[in-house]
Amino acid sequence: MSELSGRDVISIVDFSRSELDLIMEEAEKLKGKRTDDLKGKIMATAFFEPSTRTRLSFQTAMLRLGGSVIGFSSEEGTSIEKGESFSDTIRMLDNYSDIIVVRHRLEGAAKLAAELADAPVINAGDGSKNHPTQTMLDLFTIKETFGHIDGLNVGVLGDLRFGRAASSFILGVSKYNVKLFLISPPELKARRDVIAYLKDNNIKFSEVERLEDVISELDVIYVTRVQKERFADPAEYEKVRGSYRITARMLASARKEAIVMHPLPRVDEIDISVDSTPHAAYFRQAANGVPVRMALLKLILGG
Amino acid sequence: MSELSGRDVISIVDFSRSELDLIMEEAEKLKGKRTDDLKGKIMATAFFEPSTRTRLSFQTAMLRLGGSVIGFSSEEGTSIEKGESFSDTIRMLDNYSDIIVVRHRLEGAAKLAAELADAPVINAGDGSKNHPTQTMLDLFTIKETFGHIDGLNVGVLGDLRFGRAASSFILGVSKYNVKLFLISPPELKARRDVIAYLKDNNIKFSEVERLEDVISELDVIYVTRVQKERFADPAEYEKVRGSYRITARMLASARKEAIVMHPLPRVDEIDISVDSTPHAAYFRQAANGVPVRMALLKLILGG
Amino acid sequence: MSELSGRDVISIVDFSRSELDLIMEEAEKLKGKRTDDLKGKIMATAFFEPSTRTRLSFQTAMLRLGGSVIGFSSEEGTSIEKGESFSDTIRMLDNYSDIIVVRHRLEGAAKLAAELADAPVINAGDGSKNHPTQTMLDLFTIKETFGHIDGLNVGVLGDLRFGRAASSFILGVSKYNVKLFLISPPELKARRDVIAYLKDNNIKFSEVERLEDVISELDVIYVTRVQKERFADPAEYEKVRGSYRITARMLASARKEAIVMHPLPRVDEIDISVDSTPHAAYFRQAANGVPVRMALLKLILGG
Known part of the structure; x- marks a missing residue:
């Protein structure tokens, strides 16, 4: 019986370093494996907001453990449209x-679901701050690359205000002894509660506007999308967009071992010229969604 | 080989009491179980009209018996949209x-499907009268609560004219020696053919307009939604809506053991204040969809 | 280890007669069977264009081999809508x-997918020329009917220009020693590259406009739909539509053993009066989608 047995997964901040270590060790063991550990178990995907990548990687994880999956991938065609409440x-x-996976x-929303359901609930992303399983696979990818997370210089780039993957990552990586660089336009700086959390936990961080100013110091460049719609003045967007779009050329000033990460899907914030550089870690990162979610499902549901 | 082997399930009236008993006994045995009885079998869900609850409970039932599921959850994106006929x-x-589950x-529609297909067909709701598996789980819930169905006073409330769960339930519960109270606004009284069926089968029933007048006599209060759109004159709707919305306060006059049932989803016809009373049976009722549908699938396809 | 192990399936022209024979032999063996050959394997259906029949028959094939399925059935609700590239x-x-099945x-599109993916890719229809698995089941149906394909007179009727099933079938059946009759309105004649392929391979063929002129010579009548939208002048469509709509009466002049085929779904290009004649092979043909796709999946992924 794992110490995570029956556990709800709502926010990355609820997990201790030793729990994260346990998940990452299990993920490493399960990578590329097919088992019958969850034969007879059913996972429900309750995706009130669509997300192909997260949903299919959860589904793959469950199938590779021998379990099966029911659910819906958007509100369309569900009883929600007939007026049924979220609770019902x-x-x-x-x-x-x-087990119920909620987006x-x-x-x-995920917390409310956990209060209502007897089954464990996993948050597959809600609001603009929590996406704990994304952060777990992000951390796993960093550890897999460098062998450790402590001691790294980690830059998080883009929309740090509304992007839930970014906020969740900032909170999660702060469990480790890293130096954080929060790189964003002024309009999209990290949320106050995120900053407060960093201060409360004595995390070293600096807020900067331009990647160029710090790129040479970074081990990890975590990229997220800057959306035009977020700017009151479109001219402001046009002014900054170039700085938040990574190209192979920009990476010339990066450290040799630095990795570029992205929760995906990307639109144009990472140019495809980066794909073929050794810095590109985002496809590997996405692939890690399967073993990390397998680990989590097995630790929560497994005998 | 069960006597229901290969059987189509089109209307609740096609089932004898002893067949319903068989299904309910099997459901009781299967409750909470996972088996491999239908390993290798495939169920198709042909939901031309969406219904999350019915579809997912059929899917869960099939998965818990070790089978698998294909199909569609609405006409959208299917060949129907390209002009393919229902028959093809x-x-x-x-x-x-x-086995094919049709909504x-x-x-x-389900009867036509049964004529065309070699595989057994289960009606998961068609038109405004038939929803046999809903009625089976309704009856199972009543029997589970009271130990028997005969002798009970059963009220059916709301839209008895267009609501298929209500009509199907009235027809099904009439197989038992119950006293029926059909409670509806004049516009939404039970269909003529349903009334004729009750008379032909010497079922005791009375038609009333107000729940208040009979609530103290009822063992079962089966609630369905009254939709504004059904009224020619919106003022008529406003006049009656209060009487068809159950609250904890209304239940003060109910019998101590009386249960409130609902096919779900509900919108506002049962106030959430009822949820925490001992009368609320609708969540338990919905959960019974799984063992009852497991029983049916196993008896039709198994052995 | 089969000679098709790990193989991409992009176009029917890439398959030799002996490879097609291997697939058809395997399909014959697998017809009506359930196995565990692909237990633990996952097939992804990437249907950027919806197709219920093709998708569900692939899914059924995978399930009958003990495997499981993830994926999407249309672009709706996927990351494509958020701007993700096809490649990502x-x-x-x-x-x-x-294994990835692409529509x-x-x-x-399928060829590009095959270049990007490590997993084998199967083309489930792209553009207006390639639908190799449809052609394989078409050939299997002909062989099952006549015991051979060589020596037959094969008519292909309807939209030979834009219809991908028709073009793919013409290319595939040309691997055999058949006499081809390409029957279409002038606007919808076979594509130049298809005609060039026939000439390069010394295939006997003739292009005609009216089925009536050749129907008595045909063993196989492969019907596809002529869509009004394809005609610049609607009056032209009205003039020809009757000749491209098969009725039982028209088949009075057909050979006794002649079969009518269609990739389905049909709209009105085969009258339902044909369904009950011995000529109707299209439902049997559609059913053959399952064993043929089972054979392909097993030969590509199996042991």
Whole structure:
């Protein structure tokens, strides 16, 4: 019986370093494996907001453990459209499944689901701050690359205000002894509560506007998208967009071992010229979604 | 080999009491179980009209018996949109699956499918009268609560004219020696053919307009939604809506053991204040969809 | 280890007669069977263009071999809508699955996917020329009917210009010693590159406009739909439509053993009066999608 048995996964901040280590060790063991550990178990995917990558990697993880999957991939065609409440929908899935994976645009949806359901609930992204399994695979990718996370210089770039993968990553990587560089336009600086968390936990961090100014110091460059719609004045967007679009040329000033990460999907914030450089870690990172989610499902549901 | 082997399930009226008993006994045995009884079997869900709850509970039932599932959850993106006929679509699924579960807005769709397909067909709701598996789980829930169905006073409330769960339930519960109270606004009284069926079968029933007048006599209060759109005059709707919305306060006059049932999803016809009363049976009822559908699938396809 | 192990399936022209024979022999063996040959394997369906029949028959094939399935059935709700590139989507599926089945409206999509993915890729229809697995099941149906393909007179009717099933069938059946009759309105004659392929391979063929003129010579009548939208002048369409709509009456002049085929779905190009004649082979043909796709999956992924 794992210490994570029956555990809800709501926010990355709820996990201790030793719990994260346990998940990462299990993920390493499960990488590329097929097992029957969860034969007979059913996972429900309750994706009130669509996300192909996250949903399919959870589904793959469950299938590779011998389990099966039910659920929906968007609100369309579900009882939500007939006016059913979120609570009643979660109660329904609780009747049908052994674990519920929730994605929702509103902050707190996964927590509410966990309060309603007897089955464990995993947050597959809600609101603009929490996406704990994304952060777990991010950390796993960093550890896999460098052998450790402590001591690294980590830059997080782009929309640090509304991007849930970015906020969740900042909170998660702060469990380790890293130096953080929060790189964003002024409009999209990290949320106050995220900054407060960093201060409360004595994390070294600096907020900067231009990647160029710090790129040579970074081991990890975590990129997220800057969306035009976020700017009150479109001219402001045009002014900054170039700095937040990574190209192979920009990486000339990067450290030799530096890796570029991205939660994907990307649109144009990482130029495809980067794909063929040794810095590109984002496809490997996405692939790690499967073993990390396998580890989590097995530790929560497994005998 | 069960006596239900290979059987189509089109209307609740086609089932004898002893067949319903068999299904309910099997459901009781299967509750909470995982088996390999239907390993290698494929169920097709042909949901021409969406219904998350019914579809996912059929899917869960099939998975818990070790089988697998293909199909579609709405007409969108199917060949129906390219102009393919209902018949050709059913013939296709007949080629691919061992049993076909059909949901359709039009009465008679499941029967037509059963005539076309070699595989057994289960009606998961068509037209405004038939939803046999819903009724089976309704009856199972009543029997589970009271130990028997005979002798109970059963009220059915709401839209008895267009609501298929309500009509199907009235027909099904009439197989038992119950006293029926059909409670609805005049516009939404039970269909003539349903009333004729009750008379032909010497079922005791009375038609009333207000729940308040009979609530103290009822063992079962089966609630369905009254939709504004059903009224020619919106003022008529406003006049009656209060009487068809159950609250904890209304239940003060109910019998101590009385249960409130609902096919779900509900919108606002049962106030959430009812959820925490001992009368609330609807979540338990919905959960029973899984063992009852498991029983049916196993008896039709097994052995 | 089969000689098709790990093979991409992009166009029917890439397959030799002996490879097609191998697939058809395997399909015959697998017809009606359930195996565990692909237990633990995951197939991804990447249907950028919807197709219920092709998708569900691939899914059924995989399930009957003991494998499982992930994927999407249309672009709706996927990351494509968020602006993700085709390449990144394919790379994602490559991380999650053992084989990728691609459907796309654009020619070359499957080939591009095969270049990007480590996993084998099967073209489930792209552009207006390639639909290799459809052609394989077409050939299998002919062989099953006549015991051989060589020596037959084969008519292909309808939209030979834009219809991908028709073009792919013409290319595939030309691997055999058949006499081809290409029957279409002038606007919808076979594509130049298809005609060039026939000439390069010394295939006997003739292009005609009216089925009536050649129907008595045909063993196989392969029907596809003529769409009104394809005609610049609607009056032209009205003039020809009758000749491209098969009825039982028209088949009075056909050979006794002649079979009518169609890739389905049909709209009105084969009257339902044909369904009950011994000529109707299209439902049997559609059913053959399962064993042929089982054979292919097993030969590519199996042991």
